[in-house]
Amino acid sequence: MKGIAGTLESNDCLITVETSDKLEIIINSPVAYLYEDEIKKTILEVLKNEKQEKLKIVMEDKGALDYTIRARLIVAIRRMK
Amino acid sequence: MKNSLGRKVPNGYPLFEASNAFEKKKRVLISEVKTKNKDKLVNSYAEVFEKLEIKDGMTLSFHHHLRNGDQVLNACMEEVKRRDLKNLTIAASAIFPNNEILVELIKNKNVTNIYTNYLNGPVAEAISHGELEGMLIMQTHGGRARAIEAGELKIDVAFIATPAATKSGGGSGVDGKNPCGVLGYPIPDMLYAKKKVVVTDSLVDKLTITDIKHEYIDYVLKVDSIGDSKGIVSGTTQVTFDPIGLKIAKDATHLLYELGVIKDGFSMQTGAGGTSLAVASFVREKMIKEKIKGKMASGGITSYFVSMLEEGLIEEIRDVQCFDLEAIRSYKENEKHYLMSASKYANPYDNPVVNDLSFMILGATEIDLDFNVNVTTSSNGVIMGGSGGHSDAAYGAEIALVVAKTMNARIPIIKKAVTTITTPGSDIDCLVTERGIAINPKRKDLLEKLKNSKLKIVSIEELMEETYKFTREPKPLELKSKVVGLVEYRDGTIIDSLYQV
Secondary structure (H helix, E strand, O other): OEEEEEOOOOOOEEEEEEEOOOOEEEEEOOOHHHHHHHHHHHHHHHHHHOOOOOEEEEEEEOOOOHHHHHHHHHHHHHOOO | OEOOOOOEOOOOOOEOOOOOHHHHOOOOOOOOOOOOOOOOEEOOHHHHHHHOOOOOOOEEEEOOOOHHHEOHHHHHHHHHHHHOOOOEEEEEOOEOHHHOHHHHHHHOOOEEEEEEOOEOOHHHHHHHOOOOOOOEEEOEHHHHHHHHHOOOOOOOEEEEEOOEEOOOOOEEOOOOOOOOOOOOOOHHHHHHOOEEEEEEOOEOOOOOOOOEOHHHOOEEEEOOOOEOHHHHOEOOOOOOOOHHHHHHHHHHHHHHHHOOOOOOOOEEEEOOOHHHHHHHHHHHHHHHHHOOOEEEEEEEEOHHHHHHHHOOOEEEEEEEEEOEHHHHHHHHHOOOEEEOOHHHHHOOOOOOHHHHOOEEEEOOOEEEOOOOEEOOEOOOOOEOOOOEOHHHHHHHOOEEEEEOOOEEOOEEOEEOOOOOOOEOHHHOOEEEEOOEEEEOOOOHHHHHHOOOOOOOEEOHHHHHHHHHHHHOOOOOOOOOOOEEEEEEOOOOOEEEEEEOO
C-alpha cells in the first residue's frame, strides 16, 4: 500500500508512505543541517498518533514548518491503498 | 586574537574596534598615476600581456559594471591560463556566477589571492570549500576605494571594461553596443593602479559623457565583445508582488514617516531588491500626498529614482552604478543625474555621499540579538554575497533600516549570533519584519519618538522567540577551523573570519 501528499513548492514538502516490514525514514531536506532532528521528531510523533509502526517514509522537503509536515504525513497515511 | 565583537581574527591582521575608529587616523593618499604613452591601441589580450609584461605574482583589477554578462575578466583569465602565470592576486569589485573560469585557475594556483566586495556562484563555493591557496579578502565598496588610494591594495594592472572608448583612452559607459551606465567603481583603479587598460568593443570618435579620463590610460584594447548585454542590465527592475514583502515595505515607510525622516530636503538610498523598491514606491506616494520634496537619491540607481527625479520629487541623483535601462537613459539626459566614484560614494575619508543619507534600506541574510548583520554567508556558512555598500551606508545613514522576513523556507532570519558579521549592530537602527518592528535599544531617541506609535514595536528577542515557535531553534552550525577568508571592515580592520565548510 502506498500514499502520497504534498508538493515540491517552497515551504512545503512531498511525503510518500509505503507499507514495509520495518520503520524506515528518509529525509531529503535543504535545511537538514539545521533541522533534521526536529523533522524526525515531528514524523515520529505523527506515527505514534496514527498508530503506525512499520512504514517506509520518504520526505522531499522544501523547508516545510512542523504543522505542514504533520498535515502532509497524516494525509499520506490516510490515502494509503 | 579576538576583535571588539568577540570574533576570532588570525594573528597579524588589524582588529576591528568600532565603526567610527577611522576618525582617529589620517587619510593616506598615494600619488595618482598618469601615462606618457601616446600609441595606445592594441588588438589582443596577448599583446597587452606582452606590452605590460604581466607576470607571476602580479595584482590585476576589474570592475563589476557588466555584472553577470562580463566577458573581460573571463578573457583575461583565459590569457592567464594560456601563459600559465602563477600566484596572481585578483582584485575585482565583485565576482559573479559567470566568472566560473576562476575556479579552475584557483585550483591550478594561477590565482592564489582574491580581493572583492561581493562574491557569489561557483567561485564562492570553491573558496568556501578551501580551494584558494592564499586569502580571500571581502571588502566594502568604500573600503576598497580607501585601500587603493592608501596604497594598501596595490594594483599592477587595471583592466577597465568600457562600453565605448576613444583611441586616446577616454571612456564612457553609456555609448557603444553594450552600455552599462555610469562607471563609478573603477575610478580608484583608474587613478592609482600602476598601469591601466581600457577594454572596449566600441571604438568611437566622440563620447556623450567621459567617465574614464584618457590621461590615466596606458592602452586601449579593442575586442569583439566585452559582454552579453542580457546579463549586464535588467530591462526593468520591479517592485515585489509578494504580499509579505509589500507589508514589510508599507510598515517601513510608515516607520520612517513617524520618525520624521521623510521631510523636505531628505536623502535616501534603497537597493534594487523587490522589497527595497517597494519602499521607494511607497515613499514616493507619501511624498506626493504630503507635498514633500526630497534632496537626493543615491547608490545603484533604478527607474524608480529616475521617475522621482523627472517628476521633481527629488533634486538630484548620485549614481555609482545603473541597475536598468531607464537609469542609463537618465544619466545621458538629465543634468542632475551625477556619477559618483566608489570613493565619493562610500570611502570613510572622502566625505562620502553615504554620510548625507537620511535613511538607507538594507537587506539581511541573518541578523542577531545585537543587530549585527550577515550578508556575506548563507546559514550553512557558504559565501553567497558580501557587503558591497552595506556597512558603508549603514554607518553613514541617519537611519539604517533592515527589511527582512522572519523566516524563509524554515530558516529564521534572527539568530542569537550571526554566522558572519558583515555590518556591526552598532550601525543598524531598525529591523522591519512582517511580525513586528525592532528598534536597536541603543537608539533611545528613536524609541522615544515611537512612544505613541500604532506600529507593532517589539524587542528583537521577542521577534526571535515568536519566529522559533514556528521554525524551532536551529542547531548550531559546525564549520571547519581553517580560515578561507576575512571580512574587512571599511577602515581596513578585520570584523570577522570566513571558515571552510
